[in-house]
Amino acid sequence: xxxxxxxxxxxxxxxxxxxxxxxxxxxxxxxxxxxxxxxxxxxxxxxxxxxxxxxxxxxxxxxxxxxxxxxxxxxxxxxxxxxxxxxxxxxxxxxxxxxxxxxxxxxxxxxxxxxxxxxxxxxxxxxxxxxxxxxxxx
Numbered sequence: 147x148x149x150x151x152x153x154x155x156x157x158x159x160x161x162x163x164x165x166x167x168x169x170x171x172x173x174x175x176x177x178x179x180x181x182x183x184x185x186x187x188x189x190x191x192x193x194x195x196x197x198x199x200x201x202x203x204x205x206x207x208x209x210x211x212x213x214x215x216x217x218x219x220x221x222x223x224x225x226x227x228x229x230x231x232x233x234x235x236x237x238x239x240x241x242x243x244x245x246x247x248x249x250x251x252x253x254x255x256x257x258x259x260x261x262x263x264x265x266x267x268x269x270x271x272x273x274x275x276x277x278x279x280x281x282x283x284x
Contacts, residue, residue, distance in 0.1 A: 203279035231283040
């Protein structure tokens with residue numbers, strides 16, 4: 147057999163064998179994944195809310211826009227809720243006093259910035275729920 151015929155037979159055998167192979171993806175050049183910065187956390191949400199399911203009280207506070215001026219553990223425009231709880235802990239009549247203050251607004255107890263009234267946009271029962279939650283904080 148001459149070399150040309152042998153070469154053609156060998157080449158055709160390789161083509162047939164290659165065609166019978168299952169399709170496999172062609173090797174592609176790999177590129178490193180792009181570096182993406184992590185998302186920034188929402189400033190108004192309490193830090194503990196990200197780690198655990200959000201309680202009904204925190205959902206109510208978010209819906210009522212409480213976190214526009216307050217945070218649980220640090221002063222913003224208004225006092226931290228934990229500071230409020232510490233200041234009034236053990237005092238008689240505190241719950242009713244704070245419910246009234248949240249509903250009607252007020253100033254002077256925590257500085258010169260007044261708290262605007264929260265009724266009628268927040269119901270009296272929701273204000274009571276929020277005040278009880280605030281007073282429960284340690």
